[in-house]
Amino acid sequence: MSDNLPPSTEAPMPSKPPFWRDEEKRAIVFQVVALLVVGLVSYYLYSNTQANLERQSIATGFGFLDKEASFEIGESIIEYSAADTYLRALAVGALNTLKVSLIGVVLTIILGTLIGIARLSSNWLISRLSALYIEVMQNIPVLLQLFFWYAIFYEAFPPPRQALNPIDGVFLCNRGMIFGVPEAHAAHPVMGWVFLVVLIAGYFLNRWGHKRQDLTGQSFPALRITAAAAILLPGLVWLLYGAPTAMDIPALRGFNFQGGVTVSPEFSALLLGLVIYTSAFVAEIVRAGIQSVGKGQIEAAMAIGLRPGKVLQLVVLPQALRVIIPPLTSQMLNLTKNSSLAIAIGYADFVAVTNTMINQTGQAIEGVALIMLVFLFFSLSTSLFMNWYNKKMKLVER
Template sequence: MANNRAGRAPARRLNWNDPDVRSVVYQVVALALVGLIGWFLVSNTLHNLSVRNIASGFGFLERESGFAIGESPISFGPENTYGRAVLVGVLNTLRVAVVGIVLATIIGTIIGIARLSKNWLVNKLATVYVEVVRNVPLLLQLFFWYAIITETLPGPRQALNPIPGVFISNRGVKIPTPTDHFAFDLAGIGFLLGIVLAVLVSRWAKKRQDATGQSFPVYRAGIALILGLPILGWLIGGAPLELNVPKLQGFNHVGGATLTPEFAALLAGLVIYTAGFIAEVVRSGIQAVSHGQTEAAAALGLRRNQILRLVVLPQALRIIIPPMTSQYLNLTKNSSLAVAIGYPDIVSIANTTLNQTGQAIEGILIIMAVYLTISISISIFMNWYNKHIALVER
């Protein structure tokens, strides 16, 4: 009995001199103050809205919008609801963000590697690119590209026709599109299946090389799958050759698909601007890899491109991913500047909605929720990928 009492920890008394006690008290007080401030702001806002007879809530999303949207990946007209208009804005934002991230990554990686080139001209050109693009405000770059597209290109009647069926004018780029035929659906399914199979082949080849030391032509096999399966699906569907080719009608071309000047200018500005920052991330990541790794790979007889692709980049990737995530988030949030050149992203459409309905608070909350959701999704995916490629401690 005496031994049990001796081994039992003494009862802890609440004492203000105890740092743990003070820490808990401070946190409770801080949380209470935040809650009080939040309650005051919400109650004061609701009171002001009721005094001005402004209805609150998101019921307005079910009302008819009464306005058109110039660029929409889904069908939309003035008879559709505000909720569908917001959906169009979200899809437009996602479209420019996804395409922008892919292109900025490719261009930024090339520029970053070029900055380390031993060729004096290539090195200096890459350095000038990085220094110029990073030090000119993005908004000015958007205005520049929009002016280039709308002011220097000819009108639709004098549109450039570099390839049969493709027309370039100040109204955008018109390109042919596949007709509504089952063969093109099979080609699309084949393209997606090719990407999945290319990823699976890459994983299989890595496990095979780790086990046997034998390499596999992953890139050639991946390209063959991604290009071959769509062609196979198109052939199985009957190999139709009919396309929806744009034609001049009145003052503009009709038919086909359109790359609008607003989308092109926004995409060009975001990609070129963000690629300058990604280039520096790639350059610093490559330089962080020990030079001994390069020397060891060269001693094994690997060529310079093989050393970069097989030895340097896989190790640099673990250093590059965290800051690269920040650049992806910056590109997505910078897309909100689209309103300056008339691209109908979520900010532009939400502004039109709140101006018509007077639901300013709800409109701002929608914009915040959209960007928060997209940003968190990018962060979760990049954190997963970063953990996936991390070195496993033995």
């Protein structure tokens, strides 16, 4: 009986490949080996550095941050004196870097967008002037531009005793621009908080207005309401506090001005150099983004009676932003990192303050590590925000 049974149709079990031919296992082995090599190299560098520091009797660690800094800083957003600690001095430098970076990014986006749009203008003169600006500013190194503007501020303006006074309470000299500001009053912080609350409420009101328009087709003037409230409500607070009008007017005392607010030549030169240099690249990004929008979109918008300004605002820019945002993020990061060149013209940014700290304490490794961490934090924060905005603006596929 058994001899008459049909042969088995079951396929033979495939044999396992040898270890060295199994791609998954090889990948695991390669990763483990790479990790071991990186670990060994890191351990060698660390142990070698520690041995050299001990041989030269150089202390390590961040304990020096609690010691007295013993040096002044020309510009500071927060109160600072030479009797403060190195930690507070570093905080002053970080805030100075943050100040020039934030203001620079805003001005760069505005100027770059205007020049990018002007580059596509049908007016021959405007288009050629924009192209000239882009070509010239892109090809002059940013450091040379910083030196140029710094020299302009010191050579073009007179000393404080011969300061220019174009407007009452405003003075221009080689120490910077000095102008009057309202004296400190309890109403000012309250007005600031009210203004901030109005902006936050306006953001949610604008979102609600868009949802309402999607459902009903009726627009809601959220921006106009927010703008009116941002003016009227802080003004109402100002009136409730007695409408304070006292001003802190600068006055010449000895060899310099006292009172008011001073915008230093170092800050002005750094800001101008970074904005003018980076805006040339942003202008090309904006131009490319606008040209990526199909002509049919523009023709359709004009066919329904939209004016050129509305076509740009409602049709072109919303679509162009999806092309503009990724390279724009890189330029924002470049501006922030290029701010470290401030040390060349004497602006007290984080790099300059840290360099002074290193010269006094000899803690070079710790100082360089702090510079790397601070700029890494600024860059990652910018990237996270822009990635969120890019995700928000991308096309939603159905």
